[in-house]
Amino acid sequence: MSIFIDGNTSLVVQGITGRDGSFHTRQMIEYGTKVVAGVTPGKGGQVFDESVPVFDTVAEAVEKTGASASAIYVPAAFASSAIFEAADAGVDLIVCITEGVPVGDMMTALPYVREKGARLIGPNCPGLIAPGIGKIGILPGQIVTPGPVGIVSRSGTLTYEVIFQLTRHGIGQSTCIGIGGDPLIGTDFVDCLRAFEEDPSTGAVAMIGEIGGTDEQVAAEFVRDHMSKPVVGFIAGQTAPPGRRMGHAGAIISGSEGTAAEKMSAFRECDIAVAERPADLVGLIESRL
């Protein structure tokens, strides 16, 4: 089992003929994801890799193929429009990989997605992978293995690092989700934690946060109040200076708000074991399974 995707998820790829879109479409297909359609305006009628039909619009793709999810690999200037389009076309799940989306664009895209009843993951995220089932996004398939640990993270390669170390130690994952490093995102820690709590295949959760905002603090309270499963955590950015954007648009300490210390102490107060080093997560998880 898994959260947000399963074996029936059928995917339309927005920007399928682009450099990133085409590369990752092949990776997703290779991993077993059902990629049923692609969209590139003006290339409707083409067939990608002799197997995936391409359409001018997502609406047409959904109508013709019944796609239930969308992955977005388009340039930042067009990303919010792609999100609007996917939501409008009626897919249930939208995964926006694109980095660099203006935050002002997301201000209207987020309520639109909500009104249409869709779930957005991202933007500026690696997407999600359910080991052995399928993946949407760019998480590398070769580092995961099926198992009981749910992983939710604001990061990309740091998540890979954690997954990789778990896999090396023989601890598999139920679903790994990167929720994205931007200040405004569609799916937050709490959304993922709630889903993991309800997912019978998940036995424990690793939550990987970073500086900026208060999402981790809110999530900690959720864990305390609503979760029966063990949760362990790590926060990146203990040495980050205030007021500087650390790569991710959302990774910034504003005034005194959003420090790693604050988040780590919120974790501890809510009985979330905190790893000092990414490598420590392995032991913390292992002892709680």
Add this chain to the structure above:
Amino acid sequence: MSIFIDGNTSLVVQGITGRDGSFHTRQMIEYGTKVVAGVTPGKGGQVFDESVPVFDTVAEAVEKTGASASAIYVPAAFASSAIFEAADAGVDLIVCITEGVPVGDMMTALPYVREKGARLIGPNCPGLIAPGIGKIGILPGQIVTPGPVGIVSRSGTLTYEVIFQLTRHGIGQSTCIGIGGDPLIGTDFVDCLRAFEEDPSTGAVAMIGEIGGTDEQVAAEFVRDHMSKPVVGFIAGQTAPPGRRMGHAGAIISGSEGTAAEKMSAFRECDIAVAERPADLVGLIESRL
């Protein structure tokens, strides 16, 4: 009994210190309506007629007085803003008397009111009166009398004419509502018919339509499909030329759509007795009570 208002309705008047607002506030109070507050930005702290406190904002008025409904008498340029403000302040019922509101303003005001869960009557309407109970708007109190007839109309003085004739013939009214003559309005015929159908004090309904749009045709189908109470109707504008706006912004035959003939035949097809003259409504109603 009555629809939309009752003895507990407490009213805030937006534009209470204006020419129309002050006049009609006095009329409403005289008729027994509980006017608990007024709003004129910049005049907060004053007391209208030594009895009604004036506030700078509707939010403050509602907070301090618990007003449940609002009547709007402000110039057209500020009317949509007044509607937004009333909805934002949490009143249940908003009655916008103002004429001449740009239709583009209503395009966003209508969904806002819906999202806030309020009911808007108007704009460009005379409001409503529940004989013996209270009134919001400008309908003259002296022409109505309590009784079993619900009246719903797109017009102002034509409605008064019909009410006056009914009253003269000893036929009273449960509630009289003018829904407004604009193309985009908050409460339509169907909304009122549904409420009259559910209102135990209403025994029959007179529906007064006019040229333009298809609201009467939709209402006719509603009467056929969902109403047990008798409904009689009149349509103004049988002699109106196509393509001309007949006073009301909404009273215009576009192409071949919205003629009086079309509406009258829709009424007849749905078993709504149609009066040829306003005076005929009296007999039609009388025979159905």
Add this chain to the structure above:
Amino acid sequence: MNIHEYQAREILRAHGVPVPPGEVATTPEEAERIAAGYGGMVVVKAQVHAGGRGKAGGVKLADDAADAREKADAILGLEIKGLTVEKVLVAPAEDIATEAYLGIVMDRGSQSDVIMVSSEGGIDIEEVAATHPEAIRKLAVDARYGLLPHQASALAYALYSDAKLARQAARIISQLYEAYRAAGCTLAEINPLISTPAGEVKAIDAKMNIDDNALFRLPNVEAMRDEAAEDPAERKAREAGLSYIQLDGDVGCCVNGAGLAMATMDLVKYYGGEPANFLDIGGSSNPDKVVTAFEIMTSDTKVKSILFNIFGGITRCDDVANGIVEATRRIVVELPIAIRLTGTNEELAVDILKENGFEAMTDMDEVVKRAVAMAAGTSS
């Protein structure tokens, strides 16, 4: 309010829509000069607030400047649906590969602005809607979000499968929507939207209707009002804050309230008469307005009797009666007048009118019958 094609083209151009050049001429000589400037073939188009210009001979192709002069001469002064052509638009003839329809209309049913496109351009969209509605692709815009880029794109691909054309069309659709909103439109059409053999998409014809209620905040659009194209009596009424529409009958109707005014006209017809006009004087009893109402009705030479139908709700009938008396002291009205005042203080009002020699009634049907008889000459 309607504006002319050349004005709508200006608005579109200001919003970035590719509109070919074109200038307005009021004389054949001017048309010749403009055509000479462009060289080659031109189109000469009547600028008049009426549909069906083409069928009425108001749109003509001219081979050269001299021909343009002749064509303009033929079109200027033409009567189209009762309106005289005072201006023509002279524009270079375009190479046309395809013609499409693009329009936006305020839709009452969906309470939204609806964009319509059809690859059958240059035709009457109402006809297409009636005969083969599947040829029209519609989109209701959610005003909270405005027209979203993917929506414009989907409409564009419904018109053109070629990406180069579709991208241009998507931009034009967004620009038209911006223009529509900015100019307070209730209708904006580009018909036809053409593509050229060179692969360019352009707006050839343009039509806009403006929401009268929005004009107070759009002085630039208000300035486009063509007063010469307006009926003088209707202009006078508008300027006085009255709502007046001239018809063909002989019973002048002066009523307070639009619904009651229409019902009064209908009742004139019901009793065998013909209403001369729609006239709503609103809730005011101001003698100035009553004077203007008299002036407007009496300036229509077809009018044989004047009918006042006033329902005194908030308005006091005695105030209106005094207004009428005062007005008739200021101007001489030769026509027979029948007046009905009902509602607040009606007895007082009837007394005032009778003292001043007017017919004064309290019943709507009675006063209409009386006015119809007066117009027919079957009554003193």
Add this chain to the structure above:
Amino acid sequence: MNIHEYQAREILRAHGVPVPPGEVATTPEEAERIAAGYGGMVVVKAQVHAGGRGKAGGVKLADDAADAREKADAILGLEIKGLTVEKVLVAPAEDIATEAYLGIVMDRGSQSDVIMVSSEGGIDIEEVAATHPEAIRKLAVDARYGLLPHQASALAYALYSDAKLARQAARIISQLYEAYRAAGCTLAEINPLISTPAGEVKAIDAKMNIDDNALFRLPNVEAMRDEAAEDPAERKAREAGLSYIQLDGDVGCCVNGAGLAMATMDLVKYYGGEPANFLDIGGSSNPDKVVTAFEIMTSDTKVKSILFNIFGGITRCDDVANGIVEATRRIVVELPIAIRLTGTNEELAVDILKENGFEAMTDMDEVVKRAVAMAAGTSS
């Protein structure tokens, strides 16, 4: 991106906000000339991307032009929070009756832009928020509708009970929101917003932070970037598409991915070292980027060792290894380098590196310990 006060004032002025005059000087002489032009008292304000200018002596009142020259001389060249003042704003001193705070900030929690007003102006809003939050009135704007007039009005009446002042403030609040949206801001502040004894409301100070991600479509705002105020190494990184922030330590860190880069810095600290920087080279193995990364890190004279931490997910480790080898052929790096590559094709990568004489590891903790030891000189 931060812009200077004088630039934020320009943007506000373009959106109609009443901003008193003011000009920028880079020399005391220029400041004197500007002050002489205004006559009377002026304020001389450091233009620098740092808060707390006032406390640092960066804002001074001058009695006349000569005094302005002296004050500018004192401020120009001042170091405020590590930044040298290169420009001052010279503006006429205003008569102040009241001072208020007006700000808009992108709020992550409510996923909306939040407008804040406080009648306690001219102060640090974070301090007010911490000590007496009831003095701040907040409004979350629903971006679908934008800032509604009644909302601006309610905020304005929270600042001023006088209708004349409140009406001006409501307009300014709406204009600030428009400016905020149009300039892609994540923060915009007017602090203080003053009222004068004559009853005028004006923006005296202005601050704006711009969303870097929005700059691609805002060339006019991008043009306001003050490259002289930027750290040269950070500018070089930005221009190369790298994300780099200089710190005080001695272990240069080069990592792919922002989260992993922060975790690497943290691990350097954990093992007793001090990170010299944050540097995210992203997913690319392009030797050009690796060359630039080396150049940037080695230009920091505090750096004593260089640490590469690369997780090969989609990126192939052998590609990155080749990139490093290629880069070190192009430039000479004198410092000790520790490299860790894990993930896709890591064995291949380790072989490539070792063949070329590099320390090559596969474990994150090990490589960090090694780099810390190298910097401390406790390792060869």
